[in-house]
Amino acid sequence: MSAESELLEKIRTLSRPVKIMHICGTHERTISRNGLRDVLPEEIEVLSGPGCPVCVTPKEEIDRAIALAESGIIVTSFGDMMRVPGSSGSLMDARSRGCDVRMVYSIDDAIAIAEKDPESKVVFFAIGFETTTPTNAAAILRKPPENFSLLLTHKLTIPAIEALIDEIEVDAFIAPGHVCTIIGIHPFEQFAEKGFPIIAAGFEADELLLSILMILEQLKAGEYKVENAYPRAVKDEGNVRAQEMMDKVFKVTDSQWRGLGTIPDSGMVMRPEFSQYNASIIYADLIAEKMKNISYENSLSSLCHCADILKGKEKPDNCPLFSKKCTPSNPVGSCMVSQEGMCYNWFRYRGVDSA
Template sequence: MTKTDPFIQNPIEVQKKLIENIAAYPKPARIMHICGTHERTIAKYGIRSLLPGRIEVLSGPGCPVCVTPDDDIDTAIILAKKGLTVVTFGDMLRVPGTEESLFDARAEGADVRMVYSIDDAVKLAAENPDKEIVFFSIGFETTIPTTAAAVLRGLPPNFSVYTSLKLTPPAISLLVQDINVDAFIAPGHVAVITGTVPYEEFAEKDYPIAVAGFESYDILLGIKMLLDQLEAGTSAVENAYMRAVKTEGNPIAVKMMNDVFDVVDVEWRGLGIIPDSGYRLKEKYQDHDAAIKFKDTYEDSLNELREIRKKKKKNCICATILTGKATPADCPMFEKACRPESPIGPCMVSDEGMCHSWYKYCRD
């Protein structure tokens, strides 16, 4: 057993001890995680209820489906309704855009399909050379390498990628300017790719960081590490997920991403445009960039939808929830008009969304 690896024979006793140690921390503390899977585990096992009230665990923008902005969803819908075949992951089909979702567009006859990976989409393009296939690519650093690998292997001429890819550290940079928070739990699966080094800039700004895995004891260990740092008045990046995360991450995956993508400013739902927080295909791959290849196809319709959106009044507070300023309990539609079978906002669609997790695990 090591200090940072709770994989031992009696994890229940370890968790009890961690909870006791956490409860002994005497001061108020606000800790934010940036991971939908962390939120699911916290909600499922009632971790917040095990902590003293003075220790808050906030949920940040850690759900890739949830942070995908209306513009990107609307563009994918427009392309599908203009006769292109749009393929993406299952959760994205049900996320509402300005007026409808990809699932609604499919019900109206648009060619919208669900895939489990970009490789499935590439195969579809190869088997249907007469169709224009657009892969609506979303996700954080965890899944971006799969898109990069597919591009490097070579894509069929009738295949293009519409990117809505996000990088985690820039979001934290924005949050620390706007949110009263003392420390962060960093997502373990992202750190598997990037390593722990990207989080050092926040430790240098006096924000303790703990990279955590996804079991209940992983999260409790991360919280304990952060409270230890706060009590000692120190700030560092600690690795609570040593069984999977190395300091240097996965250099091969990082190189693939850097070879395929340029870092650009992108919009996040709830946070606006964050500098250097996303990816766009490099110029040499622009023949496969749907945002460029089909700009004339979607631009006018997208502008019309933007005007409609300005006039619409939405009661959904998903954007506020994504920044840790509210919880699903604060939303007047939670459990009522907004439910998993009829989601009003993206936080209720994905099982990584806070509203979905609370609906499933935190209702009375």
């Protein structure tokens, strides 16, 4: 009997009505790819939270990046981010209009572009949770070239969970393993104190099944605590050095999330002493001029259910646009763009794309 089969047998013996939310796009990809929802008992519901950084980046931030590209600045970004729709198209659309928008795999690739072309201005569109933030902090501490800067839209996981707890019906959380490698498991203890079992999980199918089993064991015992089911990568205290670098370069601020609105203390901005690398300051007037006529009222399509999908309130196939007007090749909502997005994974792994 495989490890997955053994875990499923144990899960079935402890099964009870429970809603478990993960906050990780990679977890969603593993769950969808392996059909875990289909093999779990029906009374165990696994919800997908706002764990896809591409998905939660608001239109305003994309419009800011497009404004820079339209002004003759080289804008670099991860591949998925280039396809997320802003108010009037994506960065990919801007590139098709002749703007210099380039896909990179890391901030080091973007810095290399700036070093190779010192006469041009180069901006790296820096997105992501705590997983990618230390890399960007380290790059700034290495003092990149003067023609290089960051357009920053980093998000923090804990405040997002805090914002969701009072809005959604959920019984337990699977904590994102990548994030936990940086911040550790202690920041999640506040949720356990409120009665939510929390398991830091890895990314294989058996690791996610193990996390579900551990949640059920806690519920049976009437215990609510944070447990580390990913010890090969996660230390309870996290990566202290990475935390120090983040704190040295960035500070916490309120941040807007697509579909979730503004969440207090959920983002990061560059500290004043590094403002020479802050594209939002360097190009503030340029961005303001380009964006002065853009309105963000009702900025999400009235038919797109992305906001509720990101909150775990809705499933993709209940959205009237899903697999019809909204597909990976023509995404209306951000959840259909990234390989970490729930809509993308449901389209890719639930037979929709081959139907």
